[in-house]
Amino acid sequence: MIDTVLVSKFQSPNSYTGEDSIEISCHGGVIIADMIIKVLIEAGAEYAEPGEFTKLAFLNGKLDLLQVEAVADMIHSVSTAGVATSARQLIGEFTLRLSAFREQLLRIAALLELELDFSEEGLELIDRKVIEEKINSSIQYCQELSDSYTASNILRSGYFVGIIGFPNSGKSTLFNTLLNRNRAIVSEIAGTTRDYLEETLYINNLPIRLIDTAGIRDSIDIIEIEGIKLVDSVIEQSNLILILNDASESLDNSNQLFDKLNEKYPQTQKLIIQNKTDLIDTIENNDNIFISAKNKTGIDKLKTFLENEIKQSTERVSDVLINQRHYNKLQEVLQNLTQAKVSLLNQMENEIISIDIRYATKLIGEITGEAWNEEVLDLIFSSFCIGK
Ligand SMILES: Nc1nc2c(ncn2[C@@H]2O[C@H](COP(=O)(O)OP(=O)(O)OP(=O)(O)O)[C@@H](O)[C@H]2O)c(=O)[nH]1
Ligand SMILES: [Mg+2]
Known part of the structure; x- marks a missing residue:
């Protein structure tokens, strides 16, 4: 029993x-x-x-x-919006959308091939302008779907915010203030944070993955050097980098760091935040956010900024979550459709144009799984847990 x-x-x-x-x-x-x-x-x-x-x-x-x-x-x-979107995907909504897209492409290919049958009689059945418009709208649709990749990742895993800056600028203090608890060690010794720390903060039901990092400087301390190396990997996965500047030293102290990061990571959103403004008389400007991490002033403004950023970066998600596999396939579909368009504009034979369009429909079939192989399956199921 x-x-x-x-x-x-x-x-x-x-x-x-x-x-x-x-x-x-x-x-x-x-x-x-x-x-x-x-x-x-x-x-x-x-x-x-x-x-x-x-x-x-x-x-x-x-x-x-x-x-x-x-x-x-x-x-x-990790978000209610992410669950809602994948729930719709589970009942087949994304599949329906892609089937409709695929059919639209098949119709274009069929039109082109139909004309081929009559070509000997010298008849032009369809206006090439109409075909061009149809291909353009397909390209646009495909582009919109792949553009929602980043937004999908945010709904799936959260919005990553890295706090970067020189030692002692107050990164760990800001980390603690945003989390509302003393999670990271704060001290007046430069080089306090060596590893990086990650915690989740919720704004409007959306998780922000906040990461505190080691201060960037030339160091001879082995552990600190390792910590500084990790900063790059943090920046690489961040949706937004907050560059914290110690305003009591100078408002321009971190400008060069900002420029360097801009050069190295042009795609990532960045914002300079002026900290320790309790120590100076500031003339606020609109380019920066002015805070005192220690006295908790200006934090609401920063939170509102974060909230707006997340809203903007997730608004691209309509009703499907694009993952890396979908994204790669969609890029291939885009390539083929673009090629078809080039052939059309160059007055190539209908046959040549329709080959690329037909190939695009095959790729779409691979997204839904009409065509699959063991390798793809292994990749997908490796992310599952036992018993699911
Ligand atoms: N007056 C004032 N002091 C601050 C403020 N924010 C941080 N500090 C002080 O600045 C010192 C450094 O703060 P930390 O938060 O440890 O700085 P950090 O950027 O994490 O430093 P590292 O981890 O060494 O890179 C501490 O003594 C904090 O109390 C602030 O807004 N105003
Ligand atoms: Mg620190």
């Missing part, structure tokens, strides 16, 4: 995997479930691989690849 449980029997094909299956619902806690699993294993059952159930569901045609990825996104999502 272990527990009194509920056993549910699912008859094929009406189960999650599409196969006959049994679900055992036991009372809560870890021990009971473990004891039941042990008995089952002794009786010949086997542990599932990570994502094995969802993989079976895919192989048995219960879910397409986009829906499979939606399951992973739902499980791992």
